Amino acid sequence: MKGPLIIIGGGEDKEGERTILREVAGRLNGGKLVIATVASHEPEGYFEAYQRAFSDLGVTDLVEIYVKDRSETLDPAKLCLFDGASGVFFSGGDQLRISSQIGDTLIEQRVRDLHMNGGVLAGTSAGASVMSETMLVKGTSGESYKIGDLHMAPGLGLVRNVIIDQHFAERGRFGRLFGAVAHNPRELGIGIDEDTALVLEDERFEVLGSGCVYVVDGAGVTHSNLAEAEPERALSIYDIRMHVLSSGDAFDLAKRRPTEVPDLKKRHAIEAQSVG
């Protein structure tokens, strides 16, 4: 059975409560974790930061995998790093480095096998974007979408029919996610804030962390100028449905609807909080 995907919007807390890393640790249950720093051009220090952050959360068996160049993906010593691993964690950087360096290689196959056999796959920032079939790259932040701004590329495709964006409210990326959804409303847009994550299992995810997860559903869109107008024109799109989710909320990707949190203990905790 497929393992869980833990998709993080970047900037997850590494020193305090560490709600998100604690969830990753809990899912690993003492198992070995591979930290994949391949998204970064200069990965120095990334691995050590996660080593420190995880050390008192019960994750002590950590190894780093880095690939500077695609040819290294054939190196048996690199491939062996996955032996006996319970999870892989993709750190941040540039999502195109992940897809271009390990896409369609034996390393990607090891990641995929681990996931298919119940292993935990986590990714933050670029490591989150790369989870989807089509990923946003280099789109503009802090402005509305212009029709000609096409910056998408094929990701690893671990989750289908969604486009994931990260550092979402912090970097003002609403415009580019609306633009992405306008290209094909089949794709559900998912924008994840910093220090916020979704834990996806069986087409259903729950939200964790301090920020929000924005779901942009274009299924009911009645008009868009995407295919009509000049590239420098601003986007026009009517009747987007949007859900703003936060910690404790859950969402069914198949039904495209927010859903009940089945974990009653969790639910009660939230209700107790709200009474106070």
Next chain:
Amino acid sequence: MKGPLIIIGGGEDKEGERTILREVAGRLNGGKLVIATVASHEPEGYFEAYQRAFSDLGVTDLVEIYVKDRSETLDPAKLCLFDGASGVFFSGGDQLRISSQIGDTLIEQRVRDLHMNGGVLAGTSAGASVMSETMLVKGTSGESYKIGDLHMAPGLGLVRNVIIDQHFAERGRFGRLFGAVAHNPRELGIGIDEDTALVLEDERFEVLGSGCVYVVDGAGVTHSNLAEAEPERALSIYDIRMHVLSSGDAFDLAKRRPTEVPDLKKRHAIEAQSVG
């Protein structure tokens, strides 16, 4: 009959095409314009900038009104500035300076009279926010909405049942507008980008300029945690309807729907553009 409201998201072009200022000028039809710089703590240079920007657009009869302190609103010399005016333009700054210095004064009455008699009312940035009954002030930008972030105040109320925000995509203000709408979905949220405006007449507006206008409709919202949870919790709200509008789009505030642009010439111009 009430005159048009021209509500601008800040940063309107003052040197190039000046699409928005050209619209203001066209509506004035050679008449006198009062530039109200009262939103600013240091208004030096604002008036001169508009004087330059409007000079070759046919608006040559401009006067500035500034009120440092509320007591000055009784000054007959200030009130006389409105004599024979065809329009008022509120420049940017702090919306609380407009509402606290001229709210419920004779100056506000002059503005209101002018509007009721068909005069043009324009406002940019803080001057846009202040148009609504309830206005956003000092809310956070570039992050998701926390339940305790209540930063609203009564505006001039020239347009009802909407909350207007400005510098919208540029400053990442989606979160705070969703938060505002969550408080009471009766209020339609309207976020206006920089160098973008809406021209409102008879409950209907058209969009002008280079960016987008975002309409956030909470009428169909099925769940919100606004009244339930702790102030530091992130917002949760399901089933927001959203429209992203750009130049050439129109919206009916009474029906809460995008609508056809009646000006056929304009419509044909857009279609001609899209064929190219």
